Amino acid sequence: MAARATANPVPEESDEAPRSVRVVLLALMIAMLLAMLDNMIIGTAMPTIVGELGGLEHLSWVVTAYTLATAASTPLWGKVGDMFGRKGVFLASIVIFLIGSALSGMAQDMGQLIGFRTIQGLGAGGLMVGVMAIIGDLIPPRERGKYQGMMAGVMALAMIGGPLVGGTITDHWGWRWSFYINLPLGAVALAMVSTVLHLPKKQRATGTRIDFLGAALLTVGITAIVLVTTWGGTEYAWGSATIVGLGVGGAAALAAFLYVETRASDPIMPLHIFRSRNFTVMSLIGFITGFVMFGAVLYLPIFQQSVQGASATNSGLLLLPMLLAMMLVSLLVGRFTTSTGKYKIFPIVGGALMTVGLFLLSQMDTGTSRLTSGIYMxxxxxxxxxxxxxxxxxxxxxxxxxxxxxxSSSTTLFRTLGSSFGVAIMGALFTSRVQDEMAANGGSGLTAQTAQLDAASLAKLPEALREAYQHAVAAGTHSAFLVAAAVSVLGFALAFLVKEVALRGAGPAPAPKTAGDDHAKVAETV
Structure with a gap:
């Protein structure tokens, strides 16, 4: 009897297991929503935030600080969860995220906001990794397709509803509520995870310890490289001692990190996983996708509000063509891949379309209509x-x-790093080009006073100054998206290196030929 129960664990619990899994997944999806909503909401609120707090030159750091902290903490959250149990670590990440959200809403200047966003990002690093790891513990790979609809729904809600919610909150309640909105959602997630999630307690293996040295070196390396991309050409000249020193220091820290990981008994990022060509290629494509997506979400609303005259709410709605197309195609691709096991063509087609879309967006100017920009998006x-x-x-x-x-943790890290680099590089190009254009057209005073980027403030400016600023923003957008298109070409080229290896669990499971036929039929209906 015991052997039979082990061989057929699903029928023993009948319908109860799927119901309990769905309840746990609901709690996890709420937590996932917290992390995914944040940058989507903040993107549409950024022009208003800059208008009140000032600091246009630090605009990209509001997002960069968050994504940088998320990237640096992601491997550590995963390792601590493996060692001490996922539930407690996951709850701790939610609490840290909520503390950072509350403090961000109370920020009085751009420096405080950037610091508090760092705290928020530390918590966010544990949210996404925790969700994926817990789902991996609860649901076998073959069964995960049954629950993809819930995850896709959350992604749709975050990506489509986030800009709309962010714009509405900014217009009617003020930008601070873009952060405070996390608090009630987080309280629900904490309550549900605490009560419905039950995982076996992990016993820490004797002699294992956290790879703090590896984590520290990775954090230093990432921070230095992002500072180079953020400050280079804006705060400091590219050939200055500061930029060169950061570049050399970052490269040295990453080299030391690689060395330490080859010697660590329990490395925070085992390097043997990169021996798989598919894993390495997909990590790099994930980096490029993150680079493009978060840069677009941040700088498209700025163009729409400053050049096309959209309100914060409308700029969120105007992102719908991009977000709806992304979600629809993603769902169709996921369903096709699950049913056929085929996937190689999708990265190639995706890389080509992404490159074309970015190039089209780089061609926008002050005369581009909302319909045209919607098609490009x-x-x-x-x-x-x-x-x-x-x-x-x-x-x-x-x-x-x-x-x-x-x-899962490493792939998430690469995508997060991509978003950090994308926002930093596109931000540096955008700000530098806007300042140069304004100076060339006699509007340098506006930039020096940290221009009000929202449409209402621009409407109060003299017509000549307003037009000069709109042309400057269009020029900055052109530079940012043209560089993103060039980066996307690399992703398109990498897609041809993917090998189509059979997916584990793809297609219908073979019917058992033993005495467990009746049990298998019950399992198939669950």
Whole structure:
């Protein structure tokens, strides 16, 4: 009897297991919503935040500080969860995220906001990794397709509803509520996870310890490189001692990190997973996708509000072509891949569409209509939709089951790093070009006074100054998206290196030929 129960665990719990899993997933999806909503909401609120707090030159750091902290903490959250149990660590990440949200809403200047966003990002690093790791513990890979609808729904809600919610809150309640809105959601997530999530307690293996040295070196390396991309050409000249020193220091820290990981008994990022070509290629494509997506979400609303005259609410709605195309294509690709096991063509098509969409967006100017920009955004969104689920799916399929958590954490890290680099590089180009254009057209005083980027403030300016600023923003947008298109070409080229390896669990499971036939039929109906 015991052997039979082990061989057929699902029927023993009948319908109860799926119901309990769905309840746990609901709690996890709320927590996932917290992390995904944040940058989507803040993107549409940024022009108003800059208008009140000032600091246009630090605009990109509001997002960069968050994504940088998320990236640096992601591997550590995953390792601590493996060692001490996921539930307690996951709850701790939610609490830290909520503390950072409350403090961000109370910020009185741009420096405080950036610091508090760092705290918020530290918590966010544990949210996404915790959700993926817990789902991996609860649901076998073959069964995860049954629950993809819930995750896709959350992604749709965050990406489509986030800009709309952010714009509405900014217009009617003030930008501070863009952060305070996390508090009630977080309280619900804490209550539900505490009460419905039950995982076996982990016993810490004797002699294992956290790879603090590796984590510290990775953090130093990432921070130095992002500072180079953020400050280079704006705060400091590219050839200055500060930029060169940061570049050399960052490269040295990352080299030391690689060395330490080869010697550590329990490395925070085992390097053997990169021996798989598919894993390495998908990690790099994930980096590029993050680079493009978060840069677009931040700088498209600025163009729409400053050049096209949209309100914060309308700029959120105007992102719908990109977000709807991304979600629709992503869902169709996921369903097709699950049913057929085929996926190689999708990164190629996605890379091509993403590059074309970015190039089209780089051609926008002060005369571009909202319909035209909407079509361009839909092309970009379709390209990202082909890549979103495939990168994680193929990366996870490229490693052994024992490395599933590490693979998920590493892929998430690369995508987060991509978003950090994208916002930093596009931000540096955008700000530098706007300042140069304003200086060339006699409007340098506006930039020096940290221009009010929202449409209402621009309407109060003299017509000549307003037009000069709109042309400057259009020029900055052109530079930012043209560089993103060049980066996207690399992703398109990498897609041709993907090998189509059979997906574990793809297609219908073979019917058992033993005495467990009746049990199998029950399992199939669950």
């Amino acid at each position: 839909a092309v970009l969104g379709a390209g990202m939709g082909f890549l979103m689920q495939i990168t994680m799916l193929v990366a996870q399929n490229s490693v052994e089951m024992k490395d599933m958590g590490v693979a």
